[in-house]
Amino acid sequence: MIDLIPSIKILTPTELLDRETIERLKAFKESGVSRIHIIDVQGAKSNAPVALNLVKQITESCGLKVSYSGGIKSRESLKNALSLGADQVICSTIASEQSNVFNYWAECFGSQCVVFGADLKEGKLQVKGRKQESAAKLEVLLKSLIAEGLKSVVICNVEAEEGGEFNADCYRGITSLFPRLKVIARGGVNTIAEVNSLEEAGVKGAVFSLSESKLTPEEIYNYYKQGKDE
Secondary structure, three states: OOOEEEEEOOOEEEEEEEOHHHHHHHHHHHHHHHHEEHHHHHHHHHOOOOHHHHHHHHHHHHHHEEEOOOOOOHHHHHHHHHHHOOOOEEOOEEEEOOOOHHHHHHHHOOOOOOEEEEEOOOOEEEOOOOEEOOOOOOOOOOHHHHHOOOOOOEEEEHHEEEOOOOOOHHHHHHHOOOOEEEEEEEEEOOOHHHHHHHHOOOOOEEEEEEOOOOOOHHHHHHHHOOOHHH
16 A cells, blocks of 8 residues: 555645645645645746745645655745745755765664655656756655755656656666655556556556546545555
8 A cells, every 4th residue: 555645736826725636735634645846837937936925825724744755956945835835845956966865864864754756758857947957866866865865756757747647667677676765656547447557566656636636535545545444
């Protein structure tokens, strides 16, 4: 049984989520979901997050924990996200290109709060809102970050997220190399069958799109119930 995490992709700055979205999040919480992942697309492409105002709304109205990604490129933006109620920030560009800064942040705020986010396209790391390809190799970078205390990584299969074929095997190599690392999969997770294949691959969590995934609160409730019964 792995953690299932709905995600909301924010394309432009927005004041608040609409009532329908909030009600859907509440339904997923009742099914056993405990966390949501906010993906700040504009923030990722710029130098600062633009949707931090949603964090407080979600924590207060839904009672969900919040992971925030996109634009966390300074200590100030990281502190702002945490102070507004996020309990995790996902850092991609900083971790890939300034690992010493990332490690320092993790030391200051806790490795449970500061998490590495790896966007992979054709096996290569993408940074700066996926506008550039990083020279860093994921396995080498992970080995270095784990030595400094890294506990979790969110790995996004960009091809699958953009409509390509889902592939659990792309995570299997990482879970085999680093069995103690909590690997969270993101990209094209649409069905319980795919969730089961990720679990078999050693993945500990799966991020699915609130707007695009076929997963329903009922299916997730049954998935968790079956896991507890076993």
